Amino acid sequence: MTATELAGFAGLYEASAAARATEPRWLRELRDGAFSSLNELGLPTARDEDWRFTPLKPVTSQAWVLPGKADVSSAEIAPFLFGVAGPLLVLVDGRFEPRLSRLGGLPAGVRVEPLSAVIAGDPAAHEHVGRYADHHSRAFLALNAALFADGALVRLEPGARLAEPLHVLHVSTGGGALCCPRLTIELGEQAELSLLESYAGVGAGARLVNAVTEQVLARGAQLRHIRLLRETEQGVFLGWQEVRIERDAMLASHSLALGAHFARAETSAMLRGEGASCDLKGLVLARGRQHMDHQLLVDHVRPRCTSRQLYRSVVDERARSVFAGRIVVRPGAIGTDASQQNNNLLLSDDARVDTKPQLEIYADDVKCSHGATSGRLDPAALFFLRSRGLDVPSARSLLTYAFANDVVESAPVPQVRAALEQLVRAHFAGVLGE
Amino acid sequence: MSKLLEIKDLHVAVNGTEIVHGISLAVNAGEVHAIMGTNGSGKSTLTKAIAGHPDYQITSGDILLHGKSILKLEPEERAREGVFLAFQYPVEVPGVSNLYFLRTALNAMRKHRGQPEASGAEFLALVKEKAKLVEMDQALLNRSVNEGFSGGEKKRNEIFQMTVLEPVLGLLDESDSGLDIDALRIVAQGVNAMRSPSRSFVLVTHYQRLLDHIQPDYVHVLMDGRIVKSGRKELALELEQKGYAWIEQGAGSR
Ligand SMILES: Nc1ncnc2c1ncn2[C@@H]1O[C@H](COP(=O)(O)OP(=O)(O)OP(=O)(O)O)[C@@H](O)[C@H]1O
Ligand SMILES: [Mg+2]
Numbered sequence: 202m203t204a205t206e207l208a209g210f211a212g213l214y215e216a217s218a219a220a221r222a223t224e225p226r227w228l229r230e231l232r233d234g235a236f237s238s239l240n241e242l243g244l245p246t247a248r249d250e251d252w253r254f255t256p257l258k259p260v261t262s263q264a265w266v267l268p269g270k271a272d273v274s275s276a277e278i279a280p281f282l283f284g285v286a287g288p289l290l291v292l293v294d295g296r297f298e299p300r301l302s303r304l305g306g307l308p309a310g311v312r313v314e315p316l317s318a319v320i321a322g323d324p325a326a327h328e329h330v331g332r333y334a335d336h337h338s339r340a341f342l343a344l345n346a347a348l349f350a351d352g353a354l355v356r357l358e359p360g361a362r363l364a365e366p367l368h369v370l371h372v373s374t375g376g377g378a379l380c381c382p383r384l385t386i387e388l389g390e391q392a393e394l395s396l397l398e399s400y401a402g403v404g405a406g407a408r409l410v411n412a413v414t415e416q417v418l419a420r421g422a423q424l425r426h427i428r429l430l431r432e433t434e435q436g437v438f439l440g441w442q443e444v445r446i447e448r449d450a451m452l453a454s455h456s457l458a459l460g461a462h463f464a465r466a467e468t469s470a471m472l473r474g475e476g477a478s479c480d481l482k483g484l485v486l487a488r489g490r491q492h493m494d495h496q497l498l499v500d501h502v503r504p505r506c507t508s509r510q511l512y513r514s515v516v517d518e519r520a521r522s523v524f525a526g527r528i529v530v531r532p533g534a535i536g537t538d539a540s541q542q543n544n545n546l547l548l549s550d551d552a553r554v555d556t557k558p559q560l561e562i563y564a565d566d567v568k569c570s571h572g573a574t575s576g577r578l579d580p581a582a583l584f585f586l587r588s589r590g591l592d593v594p595s596a597r598s599l600l601t602y603a604f605a606n607d608v609v610e611s612a613p614v615p616q617v618r619a620a621l622e623q624l625v626r627a628h629f630a631g632v633l634g635e
Numbered sequence: 636m637s638k639l640l641e642i643k644d645l646h647v648a649v650n651g652t653e654i655v656h657g658i659s660l661a662v663n664a665g666e667v668h669a670i671m672g673t674n675g676s677g678k679s680t681l682t683k684a685i686a687g688h689p690d691y692q693i694t695s696g697d698i699l700l701h702g703k704s705i706l707k708l709e710p711e712e713r714a715r716e717g718v719f720l721a722f723q724y725p726v727e728v729p730g731v732s733n734l735y736f737l738r739t740a741l742n743a744m745r746k747h748r749g750q751p752e753a754s755g756a757e758f759l760a761l762v763k764e765k766a767k768l769v770e771m772d773q774a775l776l777n778r779s780v781n782e783g784f785s786g787g788e789k790k791r792n793e794i795f796q797m798t799v800l801e802p803v804l805g806l807l808d809e810s811d812s813g814l815d816i817d818a819l820r821i822v823a824q825g826v827n828a829m830r831s832p833s834r835s836f837v838l839v840t841h842y843q844r845l846l847d848h849i850q851p852d853y854v855h856v857l858m859d860g861r862i863v864k865s866g867r868k869e870l871a872l873e874l875e876q877k878g879y880a881w882i883e884q885g886a887g888s889r
Contacts, residue, residue: 579726579728581726582726582727582728584688584689584710585722585725585726585728585780586728586731586736586740587687587709587710587711587714588686588687588688588710588711588713588714588719588720589714589736589737589740589743589796589800590711590714590715590740590741590743590744590747590800591711591736591739591740591743592709592711592743593709593711595739595743596711599731599736599739600728600730600731602730603728603729603730603731603779604730606730607730
């Protein structure tokens with residue numbers, strides 16, 4: 202049934218044969234394995250429960266090509282930088298771009314390297330590449346493993362810290378290219394990292410970004426992470442975030458989906474050691490015919506772990522936002538403290554939101570809560586602001602920003618908070634015609 | 636004396652049901668009018684209709700400010716012309732800081748009057764002065780509008796906004812209810828400090844107590860969407876003693 206759709210990807214796999222031929226054997230085997238899994242799995246369809254609200258048409262209705270060599274200037278990426286001082290790793294169409302990157306002067310115990318360099322030069326590369334997210338279980342994970350050209354590997358030794366945030370910026374340039382970037386973060390015990398992961402689009406034409414991010418936190422490690430989606434109106438984004446959190450480690454991860462024609466962002470977080478915690482927040486700002494889908498799984502494996510999910514979306518015009526949040530509390534995971542909130546603000550009659558909480562609790566003595574709301578701006582608040590002299594666009598924008606601000610103001614990388622606020626405000630100015 | 640507010644045979648409906656059945660009222664510049672009346676008699680409906688609430692349809696009659704009809708004006712335009720409604724039930728606006736919103740409001744007013752926007756320093760000085768006048772806790776100013784405020788704090792916040800925005804017509808809908816004795820005195824002080832020959836107030840209240848602090852020029856009694864009796868401030872005392880039944884018996888004989 203998916204044969205014709207897959208045929209496109211099979212063709213791309215063929216086309217990448219020459220590049221693959223020079224790769225180490227373990228990687229060739231990994232790719233072949235992934236590709237055969239892709240063939241077995243086929244692409245998801247509307248019959249798959251997880252994909253019920255998200256038709257794959259934007260992915261399947263186009264014949265994608267492997268990216269060619271694209272030139273991106275530093276002026277073009279400037280709007281996507283935050284003026285922060287830390288290291289910067291830029292990938293263009295899934296390939297490392299040294300000219301735009303800034304990786305010098307890293308402190309001891311911190312390694313930030315393009316994946317291609319690791320694969321070519323590190324005999325232990327196979328211990329880090331393709332090791333965490335299971336590329337045999339999901340089609341787009343398989344596709345990424347089969348076709349990724351490059352990416353980044355970030356490793357912090359135990360106790361290592363980076364004072365400034367690391368920015369990994371992926372830039373797509375269009376032209377119908379399929380990009381499969383891969384980002385793997387390994388934090389040793391007690392290591393601490395702030396990470397900005399941006400997906401930006403420049404240039405004209407469609408592009409499909411099929412990204413995989415792996416975040417592995419050893420005991421006591423802390424990762425503060427912001428993923429910012431600023432693809433173009435022709436950008437199709439598929440993202441998989443695989444998280445493993447060991448004892449007493451902490452992840453704070455915010456997803457801000459501002460741009461892309463279509464986005465499907467999946468997070469699978471496993472709390473694998475006692476006292477581990479994760480705080481997942483997300484903000485979707487969608488308009489036009491944008492479709493933004495967030496799928497979360499938080500898996501409480503061990504006792505006394507804490508998880509928070511707060512996802513908000515502001516949906517205007519004919520846009521659509523989907524949220525599915527699943528919390529699993531495994532047998533024995535006593536003392537679990539999990540909560541999930543999904544709030545949606547609909548700014549037009551044609552906007553649509555689908556929200557689906559899912560709790561699977563197999564342990565006693567746990568605290569689990571969830572709640573979802575969808576609604577319009579509060580008319581009483583709107584009238585109140587107007588009665589104080591604010592015109593309708595200002596009042597709407599103020600209330601809409603207030604709704605979104607809960608997520609923005611708690612962004613876990615304080616260095617970029619002001620810049621994010623600016624971005625969100627500017628976005629509303631556009632939405633609300635201010 | 637010039638009429639600041641004139642209401643002419645006003646009929647107001649909500650969802651097609653008429654609630655105000657023909658009210659006429661003239662408030663001269665500098666005057667304070669009190670409106671009393673039974674629960675559900677239409678006092679809040681009247682004030683919201685003056686402020687331009689979209690749920691309240693004026694089915695006939697007119698509202699004039701300084702001799703000009705405001706019926707066609709949007710609520711924000713009425714506000715910029717100087718109409719201010721202190722709500723009976725102030726709304727909570729999570730995520731919108733009191734000061735940020737108030738500065739936006741003040742600048743909207745100023746722009747309308749052709750005045751320059753208030754600078755940050757100017758605004759803060761103004762806020763400090765007015766907060767002192769109504770003894771508004773500085774900590775509340777930085778919080779979201781009314782979020783988690785006590786009932787009394789919300790009421791005081793309405794009056795605080797009024798002192799900053801300096802309207803020409805203050806409509807106070809039960810600003811006294813829920814206030815403790817000291818707060819009532821402070822709020823009344825704030826209103827009295829604003830009284831001037833060019834500014835008028837309409838106070839909706841259930842209690843004589845407020846009128847001890849803010850002396851009204853006239854008192855009107857509203858029942859079932861009509862003004863059934865008007866008088867001087869002594870009327871409020873009489874009502875306090877005799878209750879509304881006393882008027883009901885003689886309703887229509889005003
Ligand atoms: N938005 C509305 N929807 C439906 N009914 C309304 C609405 N607003 C007012 N009413 C009705 O109109 C009548 C007058 O209400 P209003 O709030 O004006 O009374 P009030 O005189 O202010 O009373 P109170 O002293 O209790 O504050 C009531 O019967 C009320 O239920
Ligand atoms: Mg009332």
